[in-house]
Amino acid sequence: MLRLTLAQMRRSIGRLAGAGVAVLIGSAFVAATLLAGTAMTSTLVDTIAARYADADLVMADGVGVDQLADVRAIPGVTAAAATDTTYVELANGGTSRYEALTPTRGDERLEPQTLTDGRLPTADGEIAVSVDAADGLDVAVGGAVEAHVYQPDETGNWVETTVPVTVVGVLDDPAGAYQADAGAAEVTPEQFQTWTNGDPAAWGWSEAAVLVADGADVDEVAAAITEAVPQDYATTVSTTEQAALDAAAAMTGGNDVFTAVTLAFAAVALVVAALVIANTFQVLVAQRARTLALLRCVGADKAQIGRSVVLEALILGLVSSAAGVLAGFALVQVGLSVAEGLDLDAPLPAVVQPSLAAVLVPLVVGTLVTVVASLAPARSATRVAPLAALRPAEAPALGRRAGRVRLATSALLVLGGAALLGLGLLAGSQGSVEVGLLAGIAGGGLSFVGVVLGAVFWLPHLVAGIGRLLASSGAAGRLAAANTLRNPRRTTATATALLIGVTLVSMMSVGAVSARASMLAELDAKYPVDLTVDGGQSSITPDGVEPGKEITPAALGAVRAVDGVEDVAEVATAIATAPDAGDAGWTLDLVAIAPDDAQRVVADPTGYAGIADDVALVAPDWAAAYDLADGDVLDVAGESGTVPLTVRVADVVEGYRLTAVVSPATLDALSASAPVTTLWVEIADDADPLQVQQDVITGLGDDAYVVQSPAAERAQVESTVDTMLAVVVGLLAAAVVIAVIGVANTLSLSVIERRRESATLRAIGLSRVQLRLMLSLEGVLIAVVGAVAGIGLGLLYGWAGAFTALSAMGDVQLGVPWRDFALVLVGAVLAGLLASLVPARAAVRTSPVEALAAD
Amino acid sequence: MDTSVYRPLDPEAGMPDGAPAVRGRALTKLYGRGEATVRALDGVDVDFAAGHLTAIMGPSGSGKSTLMHLLAGLDAATSGQAFIGATDVTALGDTELTRLRRERVGFVFQSFNLLPMFTAEQNIVLPVDLAGGTVDREWFDTLVGTLGLAQRLTHRPSELSGGQQQRVAIARALITKPDVVFADEPTGNLDSRSGAEVLSFLRRSVRELGRTIVMVTHDPTAAAYADRVVLIADGRIAGEIQDPTPESVLAGLDALRTLDDEPTLAPAVQR
Known part of the structure; x- marks a missing residue:
């Protein structure tokens, strides 16, 4: 039977190739994911180990300062040094940055970094900084910087203290020990303790590296150190390698999530591959019906026929998965080579490090998927009656009607899933996002499986509907539409394979658009303008009202001078009270802006149209919270007097407490000396908000002003969302x-x-062109049906997901990513055309003479 | 038979009355090369009169199917010319051939070759559809009436008997009022009763609708429905029979067999 299987495979090699490539891509994806995961973990382990330099042993989980001294005295110990890391803010003039900070090791062999200039610090008040910090802070050896550290004062309160230090060295980090922080600064262990704990000897360290003397037995030394651990210490001792592995394992929570998420996408790709394989085998069995029947005639039993098909799948699966593993290795190697070429600081391995899992898992999974996908076709192969060999060969009968079991299962899954999804929506709107998401994901997954399982019941109708549009385009269109419907099962399976990917892509896209819209709406509500410069609002202190820092004319000029600043409005603020309101009176912020200014700089100025004297504009949320309505009159008292203000509820800035937007004249009447504390800035449309924000900060040159840019934040939100979407779509590309x-x-x-x-x-x-057109239209029809159905489902799932996840945050804006949908549709049309290229070439080679050939 | 060198007619002048609808001139077709060369057709000159049902007969491998392929422009001749009306089909490219098949030639196949997903009516009008034209309803009704398909128009091929399917195929071949219909063993897949029915429909199409049909067959009974039988053997025209009967056709075939034994002699075939 094996020989027969091989012979049949050889005859159908071209037809199997497509299925083989599907398996190949799926298993290559799995292999590449596992290899990349391994590479990332090993990089992490190397990075951690680099912290310990040449140390043989690592003491972790707390090391007392005295204990460290004792360890140094243990025979066989050459050196021992603490290896803790903390962060410190270093400043030089106007610039400051957060730096990783680690103590010097006191022994060259334990030193993780190398000096490029100067020397290591040996006393308090000295620091060696990373190359990056030296550049960023613009200091060199001999220069001075300020360290901002928190230390307890006499009363035991932790306060920020500025400590002047001298830069004595510049450090490079060739081993990548502090790669995540772009290098670390170093101070003496005593200085480190002072900066972190306020006392050089009060606390211990969290970890230390131990160098064992040449010739000494590492295990014995480890035992000796363990022996010497004081009673109430939990110090553990392990080899450097083990310590790095343990630390990496503790940290790779995130890394494992990466691998798991990527593998989930690989699983989607494999499910799609399974559909393609099952389809291919189904067709192969149909085409071989005569041969199979002949085999049955000459004595093959059902089991042999079935086994032959499964064996074929096994061979195909093994060969394609093996090729997939190789492709995965090649892919990761290319990635590593490119990364090396880019000269990233990351100490990535230069060559792929193969792991057993990266070879075996894709091989087994790919083969298994292929074999499982072939089971149903194998079953239909066993149903070919020997009699079929004697019948005249006609086109195989149209697909059998799908079973009731399938319909029932699919309906059950869809209904159950929808119910869970609904539950998730409810939970989400009630504020329990996690429960909602869990229910939503489970419900979405179940109902999607149901929809896919039941595709054969609804998808052909969609094909018929869209096909009718095609049919009006001419004879080729009519033929294509009819052809697509003649084998509904095959068309369904093919379109479903595409539907899965498109559904996920559009779901992500809908989710992204909705999340972005919701977040931006949130931003818009908080900040009405592109950029604000704030001297700090007036605040209430025990000593009375302290006015906000006034925006000086110089500052105003500096802001106006920045490139990309289109317009600036001055906003004066003051604190006032409404003594008669509520039980004990209210405190409210007054924000005054000239009506014209508001119209010019506010993004959506409709709310500000109502600015008038003796009117207080209040945002709807505050109005609701304070039970204020249009027309209410509030007696507001300021420093200069009391004015009855008529409340108007309008879409104006919300602020952090009850805020009323008033006219400058009204503010004058209430609080004549109210300073301009805020600038509302409009950024030019073609300017980069992030750049403008940076330039404004630089231009002001005084960090007492807070510069916030919702526009920059918006740009950041957009780019974050876009990046995430791009990554997800990239991962779905394989499917x-x-x-x-x-x-x-x-x-x-x-x-x-x-x-x-x-x-x-x-x-x-039928002309050749028409034949080609017919096949192209068939491909396009299948692809477009898959895409349209996928977009529809993606929209539903995306909205459900966005609502569940975001409704706790506030108003959910359900978006429709029209651009993305259009792209998907255009992509589907192109994919359909592309898919028809090779088949059409084969078809137009058919000579009309073949129509005359007797069987 | 006219064996003189053929002078093409002026295509603009149209066909003179009673002129042949299809002509082959020195048609030769070789398959393979070198030692393995097979001479499927060897310099055939033949005319098929318009408004007649002509049968091409011969034993298997005689070249009768090859002759039809060349005449219909389905296959390229090694040398020689084939004309449909005034058009030299051997000189046409694929696009022109497609147009020729669309507008001026009809085909009836042994295994019907209807499209399974279309109804009988859709199958019949398909050639007009492909050409992007509009169906001549009157002609359609005439065809459907003559072929007895009026009750079957909404049926799909799988719901029709073999004879009905072949009648649909004949209607499809005639819908464009082609200059000639080529029928390749039209009764080969039918039982004798359906076969006889189909053949009488073919004859009616010629007599009542004025069509020209060239039919390839190896069945003497089928050939006897024709107005004229052209006998072919070993890639050459071996003779012809006017107003054949099954008996005269059988006699002609017997003569061909004798011919095989005495290759030098021209056969004494009834003219």
């Missing part, structure tokens, strides 16, 4: 590519099956 291969495969198989028919059509007047 989509496999699905497109599936479309091409189905078309190829159809072309082979319809050889005679194509020839007939050619004989009765």
Whole structure:
């Protein structure tokens, strides 16, 4: 039977190739993910180990200062040094930055970094900084910087203290020990303790590295150190390698999540591949019906026939997965080489480090997926009756009607999933986001499986509907539409493969658009303008009202001078009270802006149209909170007098407590000396908000002003969301590519099956162009159906997900990513065309003579 | 038979009355090369009269199918010319051939070759559809009436008997009022009763609708429905029979067999 299977495979090699490529991509994805995960973990381990330099042993989980001294005295110990890391803010003039900080080791062999200039600090008040910090702070050896550290004062309160230090050295980090922080600054262990704990000897260290003398037995020394651990210490001692592995394992929570998420996308790709494979085998079995029947006639039993198909899948799976593993290795190697070429600081391995898992897992999973996908086709192969060999060969009968079990299962899954999804929505709107998301994900997953399982019941109707549009385009369109419907199961399976990927892509896109819209709406509500410069609002202290820092004319000029600043409005603020309101009176912030100014700089100025004398504009949320309505009159008392203000509820800035927007004249009447404490700045449309914000900060040159830019924040939110979306879509690309291969495969198989028919059509007047067009339209129809259905489902799931996740945050803005949808549709049309290229080439080669050939 | 060198007619002048609808001139077709060369057709000159049902007969491998392929422009001749009306089909490219097949030639196949996903009516009008034209309803009704398909128009091929399917195929071949219909063993896949029915429909199409049909067959009974039988053997025209009967056709075939034994002699075939 093996020989027969191989012979059949050889005959259908072209038809199997498509399925093989599908498996290959899926298993390559798995292999690459695992390899990348391994590379990342090993990089992390190396990075951690680099902190200990040449140390043989690492003491962790707390090391007393005295204990460290004792360890140094243990025979066989050459050196021992603390290796803690903390952060410190270093400043030089106007610039400051956070730096990683670690103590000097006191022994060259334990020193993780190397000096590029100067020397290591040996006394209090000295520091060696990283190359990056030296550049960033613009200091060199001999220069001075300020360290901002928190230390307890006499009363035991922790206060920020500024300590002047001299830079005595500049450090490079060739081993990447502090790669995540772009290098670390070093001070003496005593200085380190003083800065972190206020006392050089009060507390211990969290970890220390121990160098064992040449010739001494590392295990014995470790035992001796363990022996000497004081009673109430939890110090553990392990080899450097083990310590790094343990630390990495504790840290790779995140790394494992990366691998798990990526593997989830690989799983999606494999499910799509399974659909393509199952489809291919189903068609192969149909095409071989005669041969199979002949085999049955000459004595093969059902089990042999079934086994033959499964064996074929096994061989295909093994070969393709093996190729996939190689492709995965190649992919990661290319990635590493590119990374090396880019000269990243990351100490990535230069060559792929193969792991057993990275070879075996994709091999087993790929083969398993192929074999499982072939089971249903194998079953239908066993159903071919021996009699079929004697019947005249006609086109295989149209697909059997799908079973009731399938319908029931699918309906159950869809309904159950929808119920769970609904539950998730409810939970989300009640504020329990985690419960909501769990229920939503479970419900979404279940219902999607149901939708995919039941695709054969609804998808052909969609094909018919869209096909009707096609049919009006002419004879080729009519033929294509009819052809697509003649084998609903095959069309369904092919379109479903694409639907899965498109659903996920559009769901992500809808989610991203909704999340972005919701976050931006939130930003808009908080900040009405592109950029604000704030001297700090007036605040209430025990000594009375302290006015906010006034924006000086110089500062105003500096802001105006910045490139990209389109317009600036001055906003004066004051604190006032409404003594008669509520039980004990209210405190409220007054914000005064000239009506014209507001109209000019505020993004959505409709709320500010109502600025008038003796009117207080209050945001709806505050109005609701304080039970204020339009027309209410509030007696407001300021430093200069009391004015009855008429409340108008309008979309104005919300602020951090009850805030009323008033006219400058009203503010004058209430608080004549109220300073301009805020600038509302409009940024030019073509300017980069981040750059403008940076330039404004630089231009002001005084960090007493707080410069906030919702526009910059908006740009950041947008770029974050876009990046995440791009990553997800990139990960889904594999599934989509496999699905497109599936479309091409189905078309190829159809072309082979319809050889005679194509020839007939050619004989009765179908031109080559029309034949090509017909196949292209078939491909496009299948792809567009998959895309349209996927977009529809993605929209529903995306909205459900966005609502569940975001409704706790506030108003959810359900967005529709029209641009992305249009791109998906255009992509589907192109994919359909692309998928039809090869099959169409084969089809137009068919000579009309073949229509005349007797069987 | 006219074996003189053929002078093409002026295409603009149209076909003179009673002129042949299809002509082959010195048609030769070789398959393979070198030692393995097979001479499927060897310099065939043949005419098929317009408004007639002509049968091409011969034993398997005689070249009768090859002759039809060349005449219909389905296959390229090694040398020689084939004309449909005034058009030299051997000189046409694929696009022109497609147009020729669309507008001026109809085909009836042994295994019907209807499109399974279309109804009988959709199958019949498909050639007009492909050409982007509009169906001549009157002609359609005439065809459907003549072929007895009026009750079957909404049925799909799988719901039709073999004979009905072949009648649909004949209607499809005639819908564009082609200059000639080529029928390749049209009764090969039918039982004798359906076969007889289909053949009488073919004859009616010629007599009542004025069409020209060239039919390839190896069945003497089928050939007897024709107005004229062209006998072919070993890639050459071996003779012809006017107003054949099954008996005269059988006799002609017997003569061909004798011919095999005495290759030098021209056969004494009834003219």
